[in-house]
Amino acid sequence: MPSRRKVGAVMKTDVLTLAPDTPFKAVAVQLAAWNISGAPVVDEDRHVLGVVSQGDLLQHEAPHGRLGSRQAKHKADAVFAADLMTAPAVVVHAGDDVVLAAKLLEEHHFHRLPVVDGDGVLVGIVSRSDLLRVFLRTDREIRDEVRDEVILHEMAMDPASLYVAVHNGIVTLNGAVERESMIPVLVALIRRVDGVVEVRQTLTAHLDDRGISPVPPGQVGVLSKHKPHN
Structure with a gap:
């Protein structure tokens, strides 16, 4: 981060x-x-x-x-x-x-x-x-860091996939991300950029993964020892 x-x-x-x-x-x-x-x-x-x-x-x-x-x-x-x-x-x-x-x-x-x-x-x-x-950075400097450091390097996303605008330190985001759970992470990262006053977003997601439970560790690919297998 x-x-x-x-x-x-x-x-x-x-x-x-x-x-x-x-x-x-x-x-x-x-x-x-x-x-x-x-x-x-x-x-x-x-x-x-x-x-x-x-x-x-x-x-x-x-x-x-x-x-x-x-x-x-x-x-x-x-x-x-x-x-x-x-x-x-x-x-x-x-x-x-x-x-x-x-x-x-x-x-x-x-x-x-x-x-x-x-x-x-x-x-x-x-x-x-x-x-x-810290808060005297230009809007252009803030936008460049949001696109190059946060979206590209931290989130491993194509910066061109999102609309990013900065005015008076207020960052506006529009577009779609892969998963719903990525949105709060992205917003939190942007808020930590020097000079950011506020983040306003209308992001959508291709997949709502908020209700999907993670697979318990150690269970993937493990065959039950109680079941015979060939």
């Missing part, structure tokens, strides 16, 4: 990183210079220790009387990135589905996530705008 684009395909590898002993003012200056809202804090081996955001900097500047948590009060007194950062960091792996990254960003109200390898070493950063690029 074709898989949705992985985080590693859309992430940025040019990443601002902060050392744990980066002073507060230097953190603010670097975030402003890079025009970003946050950056990962890493150790000497680039293991992600936490993330410092503009929100953490604002908590540092907030009057103590308005802080509602012990962590917030601790950040208000912070001098270095290690004290400012939010830890442990929420991270994703380069091989993760972009949908997982999007869910984490939404759940935690983040703008970006550090991307790590299997050892927890930073390899990139992925932002909301990076994930949105």
